[in-house]
Amino acid sequence: MRIEVKDLAFTYSPGTPFAKRALDGIDLSIEEGDFVGILGHTGSGKSTFILHLNGLIKLQSGSIDVFDIKLVPDKKNKQDLRKLRGTVGMVFQYPEYQLFEDTVEKDVAFGPKNLGLSQEKVDRRVERAIRLVGLDFEDIRGRAPFELSGGQKRRVAIAGIIAMQPRVLVLDEPTAGLDPYGKEQILELITRLKKECSPTVIVISHDVDEITRFASRIVVFNDGKVAFDLPMNELFRRSEELAAMGLEIPRAVRIADKLRARGIDLGDVVNADDLVRAIVRKFDKNNMDETDIAKLSAAQFDFGSDEAFGGAGGEA
Amino acid sequence: MRDVSFGQYYPTGSVIHRLDPRAKIIFMLIYMVIIFFVASYCGYALVALFLFTVTAVAKIPIKTLFKSVKAILVLMIFTAVINIFFYHEGKVLVDWWIIEITLGGIDFAIKMALRISLLVMGTSLLSFTTTPVELTDAIESLLHPLTYIKVPVHDIALIMSIALRFIPGLMDETDKIMMAQKARGAEIDTGGLVKKIKAMLPVLIPLFVSAIRRADELADALDARCYNASKHRTKMKVLKFGVKDAVATLIVLVFATLILLDKYLLGGLDGYIVEFVKGLAG
Numbered sequence: 166m167r168i169e170v171k172d173l174a175f176t177y178s179p180g181t182p183f184a185k186r187a188l189d190g191i192d193l194s195i196e197e198g199d200f201v202g203i204l205g206h207t208g209s210g211k212s213t214f215i216l217h218l219n220g221l222i223k224l225q226s227g228s229i230d231v232f233d234i235k236l237v238p239d240k241k242n243k244q245d246l247r248k249l250r251g252t253v254g255m256v257f258q259y260p261e262y263q264l265f266e267d268t269v270e271k272d273v274a275f276g277p278k279n280l281g282l283s284q285e286k287v288d289r290r291v292e293r294a295i296r297l298v299g300l301d302f303e304d305i306r307g308r309a310p311f312e313l314s315g316g317q318k319r320r321v322a323i324a325g326i327i328a329m330q331p332r333v334l335v336l337d338e339p340t341a342g343l344d345p346y347g348k349e350q351i352l353e354l355i356t357r358l359k360k361e362c363s364p365t366v367i368v369i370s371h372d373v374d375e376i377t378r379f380a381s382r383i384v385v386f387n388d389g390k391v392a393f394d395l396p397m398n399e400l401f402r403r404s405e406e407l408a409a410m411g412l413e414i415p416r417a418v419r420i421a422d423k424l425r426a427r428g429i430d431l432g433d434v435v436n437a438d439d440l441v442r443a444i445v446r447k448f449d450k451n452n453m454d455e456t457d458i459a460k461l462s463a464a465q466f467d468f469g470s471d472e473a474f475g476g477a478g479g480e481a
Numbered sequence: 482m483r484d485v486s487f488g489q490y491y492p493t494g495s496v497i498h499r500l501d502p503r504a505k506i507i508f509m510l511i512y513m514v515i516i517f518f519v520a521s522y523c524g525y526a527l528v529a530l531f532l533f534t535v536t537a538v539a540k541i542p543i544k545t546l547f548k549s550v551k552a553i554l555v556l557m558i559f560t561a562v563i564n565i566f567f568y569h570e571g572k573v574l575v576d577w578w579i580i581e582i583t584l585g586g587i588d589f590a591i592k593m594a595l596r597i598s599l600l601v602m603g604t605s606l607l608s609f610t611t612t613p614v615e616l617t618d619a620i621e622s623l624l625h626p627l628t629y630i631k632v633p634v635h636d637i638a639l640i641m642s643i644a645l646r647f648i649p650g651l652m653d654e655t656d657k658i659m660m661a662q663k664a665r666g667a668e669i670d671t672g673g674l675v676k677k678i679k680a681m682l683p684v685l686i687p688l689f690v691s692a693i694r695r696a697d698e699l700a701d702a703l704d705a706r707c708y709n710a711s712k713h714r715t716k717m718k719v720l721k722f723g724v725k726d727a728v729a730t731l732i733v734l735v736f737a738t739l740i741l742l743d744k745y746l747l748g749g750l751d752g753y754i755v756e757f758v759k760g761l762a763g
């Protein structure tokens with residue numbers, strides 16, 4: 166099972182002076198179980214692309230095949246669309262703005278209900294989803310979504326998607342507008358969801374450091390085209406090309422590059438974990454084992470803040 | 482881009498687009514009034530010629546202009562039919578049961594349809610060539626004399642421009658929320674009326690919440706900058722009535738005069754043409 170996108174092109178407001186080509190010949194295939202990070206500067210077509218995966222914009226040219234649900238231009242099949250929306254769960258940017266029911270429980274139930282499940286099943290899924298996103302089900306079920314904190318609202322919104330038990334989870338900038346702690350929690354949540362709920366995950370992010378933490382494969386969009394599509398650990402050998410596209414280079418890579426310039430070669434490094442591991446391997450005289458290293462990287466290299474960068478650079 | 486794309490603005494950068502928006506509004510008013518003085522088919526031909534020339538100069542595809550008429554086609558056909566049946570003057574063509582169709586009725590219906598479509602195309606041309614922001618600025622400037630009788634023109638203008646500023650944002654927001662709910666399996670455009678209204682709730686509630694939030698934020702932002710709509714405010718873009726506007730005024734006046742001459746001096750050119758053709762034939 167896989168997602169197969171062929172020669173996808175899309176233009177907003179075609180045939181008017183405002184026509185804007187947002188996608189231009191996208192070919193992409195995503196296997197079940199992939200953890201894909203989509204990167205690209207603003208306006209490169211990332212959001213437009215993922216909207217297609219859920220049939221939310223009408224296909225103009227090309228073809229899409231999501232787990233054997235096929236979409237082609239000029240054909241609208243209600244059955245297919247419904248199936249597609251049950252298969253692909255879409256968490257939009259600022260998903261908390263879509264909450265509308267008077268209780269959290271009802272809001273989370275909206276999706277599964279639309280799938281036509283029995284009340285009993287819906288209830289079960291709602292409870293599971295709310296617990297899965299790390300909220301206290303008994304406490305929160307009866308509360309109004311509008312009285313929750315920003316981070317809680319976002320969790321509730323994500324639970325609303327999870328409750329549909331999609332096989333593919335798509336998230337558009339899931340950490341936008343959160344503080345570093347909230348970001349950390351959402352990132353953990355995504356990793357957990359991949360394990361326990363939706364085996365295939367696609368995440369859009371602006372933040373390279375964030376994406377290198379979890380994705381196993383990175384797709385870089387540039388100007389409506391796929392510029393790179395590589396396993397994560399290969400992408401950052403091409404840091405110059407990335408920079409040319411106006412994208413940031415992960416901190417760990419920058420540190421490793423600087424060290425290399427001073428004659429310390431750490432090999433391939435992409436994220437904080439790699440960096441710690443490489444440094445320990447190189448300089449460790451106590452022969453630490455894997456668990457020690459993992460502890461070290463979790464404790465000392467919080468790459469969420471700029472201080473950590475300065476600190477890490479200094480220490481090294 | 483989307484900020485100006487709301488409404489119908491069709492940017493080509495032509496000289497018509499660059500005219501003083503105040504002048505354009507006044508031309509529009511003259512045009513609207515003068516259409517009701519057109520007395521003959523020759524007059525209508527002149528109005529059409531004028532309209533299409535301006536459209537060509539504005540570099541707007543004629544198709545786009547016709548599209549604006551399409552929206553009111555039903556209304557036009559309706560009035561035309563009513564006119565044919567209820568206007569009884571001139572030679573009777575059909576007289577059957579309670580239906581009486583006269584030559585005068587047909588003539589009147591055609592003229593009415595021409596009048597409505599030329600009116601709609603004219604107003605559309607204004608919105609094709611002028612951004613909503615320019616229009617509010619122009620209206621504020623034109624209404625300026627009313628400040629002397631204590632009409633709060635500046636406040637009205639501010640309200641208008643804020644409303645205009647909000648519309649594209651809200652449209653964007655509606656789009657996004659609709660997509661989000663569709664992604665959750667909502668079926669927004671199917672079923673009967675009650676079902677449809679119920680289905681709109683998941684869109685309307687977040688939309689209202691966001692509109693109120695935006696309004697709140699804007700009010701705070703205006704307050705924080707000590708904004709008040711006093712008359713001493715200066716403009717970033719000062720409207721200027723220049724040479725091209727003067728030339729345009731001249732052209733519009735000539736056009737209006739021709740229409741008025743046709744009505745009052747000649748009493749409609751059509752009659753003369755009919756006489757002339759008859760003369761040739763006989």
Ligand SMILES: Nc1ncnc2c1ncn2[C@@H]1O[C@H](COP(=O)(O)OP(=O)(O)OP(=O)(O)O)[C@@H](O)[C@H]1O
Pocket residue numbers: 177178185186187205206207208209210211212213214483
């Ligand atoms: N509804 C719309 N109407 C017209 N143009 C649009 C619309 N949505 C997006 N665009 C344009 O299409 C292009 C691609 O937009 P898209 O939202 O896919 O970019 P993105 O990569 O998601 O950017 P960001 O990182 O800022 O979210 C942009 O140039 C944008 O201006």
Ligand SMILES: [Mg+2]
Pocket residue numbers: 211212213337
């Ligand atoms: Mg986006």
